[in-house]
Amino acid sequence: MTASTTAPATFELTDVVAGPAGAPILKGISLAVPCTGILAVAGPSGAGKSTLLRLLNRLDDPLSGTITWNGRDLTSIDPRALRRQVAMIFQKAPIFTGTVFDNFTVADPAVTRERARHVLDHVGMPTDLLDRDADRLSGGEAQRMCIARALLTEPAVLLADEPTAALDTASRRTVEDLGRLVADSGVPIVWITHDTVQLRRLADHAVVLVDGEVAAFGHLAELDEHSSAQVRELVGAAP
């Protein structure tokens, strides 16, 4: 599968097998991640969506195959430097002990309060939350704080592993809007979602994984016309 129908690639995966040895979840996928906009990753549970995302900032390594980022093999890049460039947010926002500002200092020990306030404002949170205990934030606020924290490293790509799955509808829309803002500011996002309505709101491109393989990849308009009924269903195409 090539990215001929989309923008130039940032990540390129070739014959990637990943997951537990002996029972791999990804079964030899090849994919080029576009370098702009939001790439939605859709697919049934267990299809390998999270497995794929974790490979991109090397929280895990593939069993075989190669992954490059901007033409460089991922394994040739220092993992810590890579992760500061390829930020990741999770379904359950990991909150660290202390205030919101304390959480920011984990990402950037030299962060000033002024910059911290600016980032907080950027993600649509009141700046007076800076000194609030992070574990007293609501689910939506915690996720936005995590996005703000990730943005402090000034990443080139953002990976989002179902960031709204645990949120209520209002918070979900706020985080989506924030995702769109981030993508439009030039940071492409790879966004896993189970929610076809969300996928249709957000996706500039989509990749559909089924049973550890790429079932479809392209613009939504293309996927809406896909020959597979399962693919059309997974991207929420009108029947």
Add this chain to the structure above:
Amino acid sequence: MNRADISLLGLAASSILIAVAVAISLWRRLELERELIWSALRALVQLLIVGFALQLVVDDDDPLIFTFIWLVVMHVFAAYTTWRRAQDVPAVFGLSLLAYSASAVATLGVLFGFQVYEVEGRTIVPLAGIVVGNSLSATVLVSRRLFDAATERREEIEGRLALGLSANDAFQPVLRESLRTALVPQIETTKAVGIIALPGAMVGLILAGTDPVDAVRVQISVMYLVLGSVATTTAVMSLGISRKLFTSADQLIRR
């Protein structure tokens, strides 16, 4: 007569207390009589064997090689016990052997280096025993906690890794909490000593006829030894386990 001399008759008399415990068990139908008698007999035999064995190392003219062999056996057995209690922790036998040995070198090095005690079997063996004996449960505790935390707090640890932190930095808060949990009880015990309970070494010395103030001096050095050894053993152990939990690419290994 040395005041610690207890005749066989005296020993038999003290066993009356076991009979009392057995009687209580029968009276209240606890069904612990066999356990009580077995544990009393087992303690007697084990300590007699240890007593005879200690005679090989504590006399002034015994060569130090016996002491060294004793230490090696003691440390290997402690590592084996740690492994039995925390079998799923990776490399726990080797790591705990290293931790106990490092702690013994560091803490006994201070005591003997500053000539607090003379270098002889009579001092080395019991002091090394105190180091290992008191460090064992803390070492098992810290090993289990770190290993379990790597699973239970996976999201938090990977949240830090994802921000570009090294494995060491990402694991630091977990490590800190686990070490505190292992050390705090020892600190509390040290604070309460003399008020709530009289420590064993001091009681033993007083029973053997030593002046209480002299006994206190020995006890204090022993308590400092215990604190130092628990701290060094758990520190070495936790650093070793941390390394086993992550790959060289700062990835938390899934188990």
